[in-house]
Amino acid sequence: GAVVSQHPSRVICKSGTSVKIECRSLDFQATTMFWYRQFPKQSLMLMATSNEGSKATYEQGVEKDKFLINHASLTLSTLTVTSAHPEDSSFYICSARSGGRAGNTIYFGEGSWLTVV
Amino acid sequence: EDQVTQSPEALRLQEGESSSLNCSYTVSGLRGLFWYRQDPGKGPEFLFTLYSAGEEKEKERLKATLTKKESFLHITAPKPEDSATYLCAVQGYGQNFVFGPGTRLSVLP
Numbered sequence: 048g049a050v051v052s053q054h055p056s057r058v059i060c061k062s063g064t065s066v067k068i069e070c071r072s073l074d075f076q077a078t079t080m081f082w083y084r085q086f087p088k089q090s091l092m093l094m095a096t097s098n099e100g101s102k103a104t105y106e107q108g109v110e111k112d113k114f115l116i117n118h119a120s121l122t123l124s125t126l127t128v129t130s131a132h133p134e135d136s137s138f139y140i141c142s143a144r145s146g147g148r149a150g151n152t153i154y155f156g157e158g159s160w161l162t163v164v
Numbered sequence: 165e166d167q168v169t170q171s172p173e174a175l176r177l178q179e180g181e182s183s184s185l186n187c188s189y190t191v192s193g194l195r196g197l198f199w200y201r202q203d204p205g206k207g208p209e210f211l212f213t214l215y216s217a218g219e220e221k222e223k224e225r226l227k228a229t230l231t232k233k234e235s236f237l238h239i240t241a242p243k244p245e246d247s248a249t250y251l252c253a254v255q256g257y258g259q260n261f262v263f264g265p266g267t268r269l270s271v272l273p
Contacts, residue, residue, distance in 0.1 A: 053207070081261070090251070090265040091208075140207045144261075151196060153253070153261055155207035 049075050051143050053156030060131055060163055067127045068159045070141030076121035077143035081153070082114070085138045097124045131163040166191045166256045168264035176270045177242055185237040185267045187252030195259070197235050199228050200251040202266070208251055211237075242271045 050073040060066045070080055078099050083091040095105045095116050103116035113135075115127040124143075128135055142155045171186045189197065196215050200208035212221045214230040221228050225246065227238040237250055252264040 049210075051207075088268075091263050093263075138205070142207075151255070152198065152210060152213055154210055155200070158205070158207040160205070 049073075049143075049145050049152070049154045051077075051141065051154045051156040053141055053159050055159060056157060057160045058162070060161070062132055062163055063130055065127055065129045066131055066161060067125055068139055068141070068161075070124045070126070070143065070156050072122045072143040072145070072154075075143075075145045077124075077145060078121060079144040080118055080124040081142045081144070082116060082124075082126050083140045083142070085140060085158075087138075091140065094126075128161065131161070133163045136161055136163045166254060166258065166260065166262045168252055168254055168262050170250075170252055170264035170267050172267060173265070174268040174270070176272065177239075179243055179271055179273050180241045182238070182240045182242070184239070185250055185269070187235040187237070187264055188233060189235070189252075189254045189262075189264075190233075191254045191256040191262070193257035195255045195257060197230055198253040198255070198261075199226075199235070199237055200253070202249045202251055211250075239269070242269075244271045244273050247271045 052071045054069045080097040082094045094109045095103045097103045097116045097118040099118045118124040140158045142153045168189045199211040202208040212228040217232045225240045229236045247270050249266040249268045251266045255261050
């Protein structure tokens with residue numbers, strides 16, 4: 048099946064610093080990638096939709112300047128949490144939509160645990 | 165507006181006790197209905213895509229079925245390793261993917 052890789056899987060950063068999370072589709076091209084946030088025992092919260100070569104579309108309530116999303120190629124999207132604070136600590140998950148041979152399906156990365164201290 | 169609900173919110177089964185999870189949806193033209201399994205602290209794992217009413221798909225102890233209003237994920241003779249949260253999502257002609265809240269399944273040995 049299609050594979051989406053997310054890196055790093057765990058990161059600890061100091062309050063006020065920025066941290067970047069990468070999401071790569073390893074065996075298919077993804078014109079659309081999605082970023083989610085998930086709190087313990089809760090469902091996925093869509094943060095933004097990232098389209099290759101264009102600006103990301105953010106969900107209501109998500110700060111664009113805090114969560115910078117770049118989708119520079121058909122296989123890579125990045126989420127940068129800027130000036131991180133402890134309340135940004137969470138599990139962040141990316142997904143990529145496949146097309147073509149793999150069908151129109153969303154495949155998820157393994158997730159990234161962010162802890163801001 | 166496309167919507168997805170899942171029931172029950174949580175389900176506890178004894179090993180070997182078969183059951184079904186429900187995903188009810190309203191969507192403006194269904195392009196696909198998707199089932200995922202999510203283990204704690206991990207990203208969701210793709211299980212099935214269903215495209216039209218009447219379609220069924222199977223994988224090991226899991227079988228997904230689809231009608232015009234809902235989908236069922238049947239679990240036959242579950243094992244403790246089937247414990248996870250099962251997520252349902254739909255994609256309408258608007259192309260947005262809408263996820264349900266999930267069903268937390270616990271299978272006790």
